[in-house]
Amino acid sequence: MVKTILFPSSYFSIRNVDEDLKTEYDSAIETSLFDIVLFSYDKWFNEDKLVLDQPISEPCEAIYRGWMMKPEKYADFYSQLNDKGIKLITSPSEYEHFHIFPNVYPEIVFYTAKMIVFPDGNNLDVEELKKTFKRFMIKDYVKSVKGTSFLKYFDESITQQAFDEQMEKFYNYRGNLYTRGICVKEYLSLKMYGDRTNEYRVFYMNGEAATISRNSEQGAYAPLPPQELIEKYKSLGSPYYRIDYAELDDGSWRILEAGDGQVSELSDDQDYYLYYRTLYHCFN
Numbered sequence: 001m002v003k004t005i006l007f008p009s010s011y012f013s014i015r016n017v018d019e020d021l022k023t024e025y026d027s028a029i030e031t032s033l034f035d036i037v038l039f040s041y042d043k044w045f046n047e048d049k050l051v052l053d054q055p056i057s058e059p060c061e062a063i064y065r066g067w068m069m070k071p072e073k074y075a076d077f078y079s080q081l082n083d084k085g086i087k088l089i090t091s092p093s094e095y096e097h098f099h100i101f102p103n104v105y106p107e108i109v110f111y112t113a114k115m116i117v118f119p120d121g122n123n124l125d126v127e128e129l130k131k132t133f134k135r136f137m138i139k140d141y142v143k144s145v146k147g148t149s150f151l152k153y154f155d156e157s158i159t160q161q162a163f164d165e166q167m168e169k170f171y172n173y174r175g176n177l178y179t180r181g182i183c184v185k186e187y188l189s190l191k192m193y194g195d196r197t198n199e200y201r202v203f204y205m206n207g208e209a210a211t212i213s214r215n216s217e218q219g220a221y222a223p224l225p226p227q228e229l230i231e232k233y234k235s236l237g238s239p240y241y242r243i244d245y246a247e248l249d250d251g252s253w254r255i256l257e258a259g260d261g262q263v264s265e266l267s268d269d270q271d272y273y274l275y276y277r278t279l280y281h282c283f284n
Contacts, residue, residue, distance in 0.1 A: 002089055002283035004062035005276075006081075008045075009038040014053045024065060027272035033280040037062070037086070048076065056085040063089055063240065063279065064262040068142065070179060071096040089283065090262055094238040098260040100141045101183060107236055108243075111229065112255040113186040117141075121182040126163040130156050135187035138170055141180040142259075145173040153187035188254060191247045198222040198247040199256065201267045202230055203275075205282035209234050214269040215244060225253050239283075 005028050010016040017025040018041055028034050040051040045067075062081070069077060075092035097103045102117045116132065118124060121140070129136060137144065137153045146152070150169050171178060190197040199216040202209055202225075209230045214222070225245040233243055233255075240261035247253055266275060 002061045002063060002280075003033070004035045004037055004060045004086065006037050006039065006062050006064045006066070006086065006088075008041040008066045009053065011041050014038060014040045014051065018066070021066065024266065024272055024276075028065075028276045030273055031276045031280065033277065035060075044077070048073075050077070050080040050084070052084065059085040059087070061089055061283075062086045063283070066263065068099070068177075068263040071099060074099070088262075089239050090260065095260050095262070098236075098238050098241045098258060099263070100180065101139075101258065102141055102181075104236065104258050108233065108255050108258065111232075111253070113188050115183055115185045117181060117183055119181040121180075124163070124167065124182065124184070126154070126158055126160050129154075129184055130158075133184070133186050137185050137187045138167070139183050139185065140174055140178050141183060143174070143177070143179075145170055148173050188246070188256075189249045191249045191251065193218050193222050196222075200225055200245045201242055201264075201270075202245065203242045203261055203264070204234050204236070204240070205261070205279060206239050207235055208282055210278050210282050211270070211275055213267040213271075215267040216246075217268060223247065229253055 007021055007025055008018045010018055015038075017038060025036065028036060037056075038053040040049075043049040043051045071092065074095050078088055078092050081088060102115075105112070105115060114133070116129075135153045135155045138150075150173060151166055154163065154166075190199075196218040197216045198218050199214070201213055201215040203211045212224065212230065214220075225247075229245070238260070241258065242261050242264040243258045244256040245253055246256045266272060
């Protein structure tokens, strides 16, 4: 049985949860279904030392809810927790499979944007890219830099010099979070409902499409992804992951992103209390 949730603490006190995760933490407690364990944010992310807020009296399985870690750090996290009697439901190999998008890409290739991967991430030839893509976007193996001054997409008008300047900006934004290499992805035209796209976040838990929630602040009138598409991807080699779906302007659906469930944010439309009840029942 999985009855333990592991959260990072506040930077300032191991006795309090990370402030940005407090709504989730409160919802997990409200269900009365979980034991909650905190680990020191400061000690772990700054010193690689795993310090828990309480001793573990007997071995248990647990689910982590918190911030992203590079695969190497997650493997260390998993190992140190195991030494303390806590076994995470997601192994390091399962985490890496979903955290590193090029790993899962071959399994979803027919329902996602076309992509080219550049492992070294250097000296991308924009003229060659324009031969493959009419419009394209940039991310590293994990994330884009959406919401910054970095361009949302590039098209045939981009020059090599302007592209190189943008890429320098990209590397600066990602900083030490930059992971492994560059993914160049076809930029998809999404259907609009007013000023909102129609995107959904689906969390898969223990082989089930457990929660489906609106992920772009669109109204309830916007259609859901086809159920057969959601069901198609419920067994992708990890017990806990999420996939983001979006409607294109022609009415078809595509996968935008995928990621490990432990480090994926809940959508703004998510019912947090119901989410944690669902999480419990899927793993017990």
